[in-house]
Amino acid sequence: MNWDSIWAELTDFFTVYLWLKIFHITAIIIIALLLRWVLHFVIQRVVQQIVSGVKRTQKVDDTQALNVSPLAAVRVVQRTRTLGSVLTNILNVTLLIVTVLLIVNVVNTDILGSFALLxxxxxxxxxxxxxxxxxDILNGLFMVVEDQIGVGDIVDVGFASGVVENVGIRITQVRDVDGTLWFVRNGEILRVGNMSQGWARVIIDLAIPYSSNVEAVQAELLRVATALASSRKWRGIILEKPEIWGLESITAEALVTRLAVKTRVSAKWDFARDLRLHMKKALDGMGVSLTPLNSVVMTGADGAADGSGITPSLDAAEEAAAQVPDVLTDGGEPPAPARKSRAPRAPRKPKAGSQPASEPVPPTVPQAVPQVQTTPDPEIRDDA
Structure with a gap:
């Protein structure tokens, strides 16, 4: 083999073989980009058609106006856009993997054979x-397909609670009420509490004094809630008439009554705030004052009520003084003489008592135990 043949082979390689591979690789990249553009256009077109159909059905021009429409229309738009976003991400990843494999096959066909170990x-x-x-990817797909979560929903995913801003193929973005944007991995979402599906219920617990007329207060609260629900501002979002569910708890300080109203999820909190304001005005008109928040009922270890109302038979100081002679005479002697030492103290009201009342006490104190002398009643010690 001479240099002319080697040069000829190199020339053939660069002029035919190499340029052919470059052409194949370029064609693969161009086809992948075109396919990506076409599929993206199809996905966006389908999403746009669904959203436009919902707008025409609800007779609105802006998707923000769907908030006052039935909730099913809003759910269709949210779910459609979320599915479109997820499908776009899946398409991008799939096209990238297929394109890389095709390019590797064009460069060297033996490389794919060695991919078995890889x-x-x-x-x-x-x-x-x-x-x-x-x-994360599989859980995100199932959440979107099963309509567990969607863009714009108010959710509680355990790690964060707030409005869903984006549902990706691996990450879900939730912005809480403070404005913090939480990035939650879809695989770590074990439960989803969606507060934007179906309906919501406003529940208000009101603690009124124990001496209040419960029937009158409940009737007034129900009247106020019914009037507010029938007003022009709120009648479009109230699904059922307000209800009084009765007394939830009874204590010595307060009676807790519960009011419930079934509403649409979009206006639950606004209606609750307005209802509390009208309830406050109604209670002021009735002259009913609410129970202070610091009213606490003390309970014992066994759940019994506080025993502060029980009146003892003896004062605590007298009881402690009465037990001292029993301890001093403990040494085989009967307890009866110890009770005799208390008899002189019973009629003695002023501190300047008579001496005979204190004379019987010293013989009862053993001299071998001097530390016990500090325990008797202070009145006896002063007289001594």
Whole structure:
């Protein structure tokens, strides 16, 4: 083999073989980009058609106006846009993987054959390291397909509570009431509390004094709630008539009565605030004052009520003084003489008592135990 043949082979490689591979790779990239553009256009077109159909059905021009329409229309728009976003992400990842594999096959066909070991390594990596990513993706897909969560929903996902701003293929973004944006992995969402589906209920517990006329207060609260629900401002969002559910608890300080109103989820909190204001005015008109928040009923270890109302037979100081002679005479002697030492103290009211009343006390104190002398009643010690 001479240099001319080597040069000829190199020339053929660069002029034919290499340029052919470059052409194939370029064609694959162009086709992938075109396919991505076409599929994105189809997804956006389908989403736009569904949203436009909902707008025409509800006779509105802006999606923000759907908030006053039936909730099903809002759910359709939210779910459609969320599915469109998730499908777009899946499409991008799938096209990227397929394009890379095709380019590798064009560069060297033997490389794909050697991918068996690499595929096994990737499988092991997915089984150990990347299993959380797969879990996030699958959980996100099922959440969207099953309509568990959608953009604009007010949710409680355990880690955060607030409005859903974005549902991605792996991450869900939730903004709470303070404005903090939480990035929650879909695989870590074990439960979803969605407060934007179906209906909501306003529940107000009101603690009134125990001496209040319960029937009159409940009737007034029901009248105020019914009048407010029938007003022009709120009658479009009230689903059922207000109800009084009765007394929830009874204590010595307060009676807790409960009022419930079934509403649409979009105006639950606004209606609750307005209802509390009207209830306050109604209670002021009736002259009913609410129970202070610091009224607490003390309970014992066994759940019994506080025993502060029980009156003892003896004063605490007298009871302690009465037990002292029993301890001093403990030494085989009967307890009867100890009771005799208390008899002289009973009629003695002033501190300057008679001496005979204090004379019997010293013989009862053993001299071998001097520390016990500090325990008798202070009145006896002063007289001594």
């Amino acid at each position: 595929t096994a390594a990737l499988g092991a990596g997915l089984g150990f390291g990347a299993q959380n990513i797969v879990k």
